[in-house]
Structures are given as C-alpha cells and as structure tokens.
Amino acid sequence: MEETIKTFPQHTCSWLKGKLTLYKNQDFWNVREFHEGGIMAQQSFEARPSDVFVCSAPKTGTVWLKALAFAIITREKYDESTSPLLTTMPHECIPLLEKDLEQIEENHKNSCFPLVATHLPYNSLPESILSSNCKIVYIYRNIKDVIVSHYHFLREANKLPLEDAPFEEAFDEFYEGVSWYGPYWDHILGYWKASLERPEIILFLKYEDMKKDPTGNVKKLAEFIGFPFTYEEEKAGVIENIIKLCSFEKLSNLEVNKSGKHRAEDVNVAENRIYFRKAKDGDWKNYFTDEMIEKIDKLIDEKLGATGLVLK
Ligand SMILES: Nc1ncnc2c1ncn2[C@@H]1O[C@H](COP(=O)(O)OS(=O)(=O)O)[C@@H](OP(=O)(O)O)[C@H]1O
Numbered sequence: 001m002e003e004t005i006k007t008f009p010q011h012t013c014s015w016l017k018g019k020l021t022l023y024k025n026q027d028f029w030n031v032r033e034f035h036e037g038g039i040m041a042q043q044s045f046e047a048r049p050s051d052v053f054v055c056s057a058p059k060t061g062t063v064w065l066k067a068l069a070f071a072i073i074t075r076e077k078y079d080e081s082t083s084p085l086l087t088t089m090p091h092e093c094i095p096l097l098e099k100d101l102e103q104i105e106e107n108h109k110n111s112c113f114p115l116v117a118t119h120l121p122y123n124s125l126p127e128s129i130l131s132s133n134c135k136i137v138y139i140y141r142n143i144k145d146v147i148v149s150h151y152h153f154l155r156e157a158n159k160l161p162l163e164d165a166p167f168e169e170a171f172d173e174f175y176e177g178v179s180w181y182g183p184y185w186d187h188i189l190g191y192w193k194a195s196l197e198r199p200e201i202i203l204f205l206k207y208e209d210m211k212k213d214p215t216g217n218v219k220k221l222a223e224f225i226g227f228p229f230t231y232e233e234e235k236a237g238v239i240e241n242i243i244k245l246c247s248f249e250k251l252s253n254l255e256v257n258k259s260g261k262h263r264a265e266d267v268n269v270a271e272n273r274i275y276f277r278k279a280k281d282g283d284w285k286n287y288f289t290d291e292m293i294e295k296i297d298k299l300i301d302e303k304l305g306a307t308g309l310v311l312k
Contacts, residue, residue, distance in 0.1 A: 015169035037098030059149035067246035122190030141207035144284035185303040252276035
C-alpha cells in the first residue's frame with residue numbers, strides 16, 4: 001500500500017522545512033501512515049452497534065472530548081482519584097480507528113468498552129459504522145484557533161523553533177485546504193450534513209460552547225452515548241468531578257502529560273505535552289493580521305455560511 005499512497009497528489013510543507021509530506025486521497029490530506037490505516041479500516045473494520053465513535057478534525061478538542069467520554073463511561077469503576085486518566089494520556093485511553101484496529105477487535109471480543117476515536121472524514125468512515133447505526137459524537141472549533149493550534153502542534157512535533165516556522169506560510173497552506181485531515185471546512189461539512197439527516201446518531205458539539213457550559217454539554221454527551229447521569233449522581237457532584245478531572249488545568253499538569261510520550265514505540269512518537277498548549281479561546285488574535293482575518297472569514301462564509309455554524 002505504501003507504494004500506492006506515494007502515487008497520490010502530495011504536498012511537502014515548506015514552512016516545516018520539508019519535514020512533513022501530506023498525501024491527498026478520498027478528498028482529504030493526511031500523512032502516509034494514517035491514510036494506510038484509514039484504508040485498512042475501510043476494508044476490514046466490522047463495527048458493533050454498541051460502538052460509540054468520538055470524531056473530530058485535529059486540534060478541535062479531541063483530547064478533551066476523549067477524556068470526558070472515557071470518564072463518563074468508566075465512572076462506576078473509577079473516580080477522580082483512581083481514574084486511568086491520571087496516569088495515561090487520553091489518546092491512549094481510547095483506540096484510534098486508523099491506527100489501533102487490533103485493539104478495537106480485542107475490545108470487541110473481551111470487553112464492553114464501546115469507545116473508538118477517529119479523525120476520518122464522514123465520507124471515509126468504514127461502511128459498517130453507518131450501517132450499524134453507531135452513535136457518533138463530533139466536536140468542532142473556531143477555525144482561527146484551530147489554525148494556530150495546528151501550526152504550533154506541527155512545529156513542535158517537527159522540533160522547529162518559532163523563528164524557523166513562519167506562521168504566514170502555515171496560514172496560507174491551511175487556507176488552501178492543505179491541513180492534517182483537511183480541508184477543515186469539508187471535514188465539518190461532512191459530519192454536519194450527516195447530522196441533519198441522522199440526528200439520532202450524530203451529536204454535534206462545539207469546543208467554545210463546552211467551555212461556556214461544561215455541565216450542560218457533559219450531561220448531553222452522557223445521555224447521547226447511553227450513560228446518563230442519575231439524579232443521585234448529579235446531587236453528589238459526579239458531573240463537576242468529571243469536568244474537573246478532564247479540565248485543561250488538571251490534565252496538563254499531570255506528570256504523564258508533562259513528560260510522557262504518545263506512541264513511544266512508533267515512528268510518529270510525540271511528546272504528550274504538545275497536545276496541551278494553552279486551550280485559550282481567541283489566541284488567534286496574537287497571530288492573525290487584518291488581511292488574514294478578512295480572508296478566512298470570507299472563506300468560511302462561502303464554505304459554511306449556509307449551515308448557520310459559527311466558526312469565526
Ligand atoms: N482538557 C482540555 N480542555 C480544553 N482544551 C484542551 C484540553 N486538552 C487539550 N486542549 C487543547 O485542545 C487543543 C488540541 O486539540 P486536539 O486535542 O483536537 O488535538 S489532536 O487532534 O488530538 O492532536 C489544544 O489547543 P491550543 O492550546 O489552542 O493549541 C490544547 O491545548
């Protein structure tokens with residue numbers, strides 16, 4: 001498969017000094033390994049109706065959503081002082097469809113753990129997920145903060161200091177649609193259209209809304225994935241405890257997330273700390289010029305104006 005993928009349209013990111021090459025297949029850009037994993041999942045993955053998919057474009061709040069979903073479904077077994085989230089990076093708590101097929105199959109055989117994560121666009125999800133009517137939770141975020149987050153993540157993952165990685169070039173590339181699992185607007189649009197057709201199986205969450213109203217959104221999430229909180233749990237403060245456990249302040253200060261490594265055995269090894277940067281709404285204001293603001297707002301109006309989604 002490696003050779004086939006090398007025949008796809010490709011783009012080497014010059015602002016990353018050529019350290020990253022993305023390939024385009026099925027209308028989205030990705031690194032070779034994750035395209036391979038996605039194609040393998042499409043060919044062989046058999047979903048179970050009880051599987052719950054945590055879906056997102058990168059840098060939109062994936063780690064947060066994973067931590068919350070994990071804490072919600074494991075809350076009978078663990079509390080905020082015993083949770084595996086205290087010692088394990090959230091990405092390692094939920095298998096990734098385009099990477100961890102074996103682990104997902106093991107979970108199917110040996111446990112009732114329902115969570116699977118993926119960054120795949122909706123149109124590239126394995127058919128069995130849709131025909132099994134699996135629940136899908138999707139998170140999206142203001143595009144400007146996603147661009148800044150994407151920039152820093154790739155810069156850090158490729159060990160480039162700020163002065164060697166021009167933000168303007170990273171912006172232009174993202175604007176042209178060349179981003180990890182991008183174009184970002186197409187990613188959102190795929191899940192958005194599907195959520196209109198099948199609202200009973202797709203829950204749309206927005207990063208900024210979750211920050212404004214964590215309790216309401218965590219309750220909504222728990223209900224949607226089939227693990228609603230009881231009245232007694234609400235009274236006992238279980239929701240607030242989960243929110244605190246999964247907060248940026250808590251997770252980013254844990255030793256595992258400060259000094260651990262994600263996929264330590266893998267070619268794509270990354271330091272856990274780079275998944276926890278600032279988590280601030282509006283950090284883009286420190287990076288965008290007026291011209292960038294105008295360009296991206298116009299693009300989003302064109303691409304997503306009809307949806308009513310607000311990404312500015
Ligand atoms: N617990 C929690 N709460 C709120 N926000 C959080 C949390 N953990 C991580 N973050 C911020 O999310 C951004 C990373 O996005 P993703 O998790 O989608 O990245 S990835 O796709 O898994 O690589 C990245 O945003 P930026 O800080 O703006 O870069 C992280 O800092």
